[in-house]
Ligand SMILES: Nc1ncnc2c1ncn2[C@@H]1O[C@H](COP(=O)(O)OP(=O)(O)OP(=O)(O)O)[C@@H](O)[C@H]1O
């Protein structure tokens with residue numbers, strides 16, 4: 001999938017941060033410019049009035065001595081015409097009280113150069129595109145100054161971002177005393193106001209603010225881009241690891257030092273990967289076991305079938321000469337068929353266990369009696385093997401809470417194993433004791449025991465510790481698996497160990513029944 005750069009979280013985050021920085025800086029810059037404009041105007045207002053006052057007074061005083069406005073202006077403002085017209089921050093104009101007024105200051109080289117009227121002078125000094133209408137206020141102020149009133153006002157209109165074009169008009173009194181004869185009119189305004197330009201001071205400040213804003217925005221952009229990497233880097237690692245995981249390598253984990261949400265995400269991801277790995281391992285293991293199971297089943301079914309088929313053929317071919325031979329072959333066929341039937345029954349039982357269909361029907365049972373019954377059923381086998389059965393289960397033990405048929409199956413499977421591994425003259429002991437609310441039952445034989453490395457595996461399906469898997473020597477390896485399934489279905493546990501004096505011991509736990517009256521015990525009929 002093609003992803004454009006502007007779709008990536010990193011760039012989106014960076015862009016948003018830059019936009020926010022830009023907006024904040026712009027707002028700040030505007031606020032600053034407006035505030036500076038305001039204070040500049042207030043200060044200018046003050047300064048302009050002060051200077052105009054002082055100048056007006058000085059010209060007035062000088063007028064009282066010389067009696068001529070031109071002389072007074074020349075003595076107070078002795079500058080050359082060029083200087084007086086250009087090199088001042090404030091533009092100063094002094095007019096006579098004649099009608100129309102004569103411009104006494106600034107000086108112009110010749111009479112012809114002197115503009116005829118005040119408005120012409122101003123228009124010449126200012127932006128040629130300025131409208132004449134803007135000067136109405138100035139004209140009015142001039143008329144008022146002739147009548148003795150000082151005015152401070154502005155040319156045109158100004159906004160919060162542009163400085164006002166302030167001017168002061170004031171009468172010049174003879175002797176500088178207000179109330180005496182008005183001899184002239186003074187107009188003063190900043191040169192920038194006359195020329196309709198931004199004052200140099202404001203220009204400098206504006207440039208500085210603009211520069212600072214640009215620097216701030218650039219710095220914010222760099223920081224945002226770098227910082228957004230710290231967010232997207234762990235995400236990129238997570239994505240890479242997810243790709244590795246998707247390709248089938250379930251051992252992949254994210255390594256990140258990220259804290260907070262991203263760290264938590266990485267940890268959760270790792271947990272998920274861990275669980276996935278475990279599940280996949282388990283599935284593989286189960287698949288392996290399934291294959292092994294099918295191999296074992298087919299092998300165990302094939303062996304007796306081969307024997308039966310071989311023997312059947314020999315019967316048909318008439319290889320057996322006499323009746324004894326026929327009988328012997330027949331007996332082997334019956335034995336192998338019975339073995340097959342048992343195997344199929346065991347397999348069926350195992351399948352039931354695995355499907356969770358084996359539900360015990362527990363009853364209150366006296367354990368000593370159950371063991372007696374089980375041993376009684378197996379008496380012919382014990383006699384044939386010349387092994388002594390010993391029931392050491394105390395009669396006063398609390399009753400057991402178990403399914404009688406299943407419990408018989410447990411004892412018959414365990415005794416069958418013990419008989420198979422106990423040499424003649426040996427014994428098989430059944431012991432039991434109470435362990436809290438469970439009964440611990442142990443079946444010990446005097447055989448050679450279970451090989452140490454096989455102890456943990458004897459309960460596996462089809463596992464046989466004996467090296468040879470010959471048909472004659474042993475069963476299918478399902479006996480203990482079935483016993484374990486029965487014990488666990490009762491909520492108990494089972495384990496195998498060897499006793500120090502030689503022999504194997506299988507120990508399992510079954511739940512003890514609540515104390516019940518003796519007549520409620522179930523008895524098992526001898527089969
Ligand atoms: N009392 C014992 N002494 C020594 N080894 C034993 C004893 N009981 C079990 N084993 C070992 O554990 C293996 C598994 O026993 P299990 O009862 O599951 O299978 P089996 O007896 O071989 O076959 P099956 O019980 O299905 O006829 C046996 O093959 C045997 O090697």
Ligand SMILES: [Mg+2]
Nearest residue numbers: 417475479480
């Ligand atoms: Mg067995």
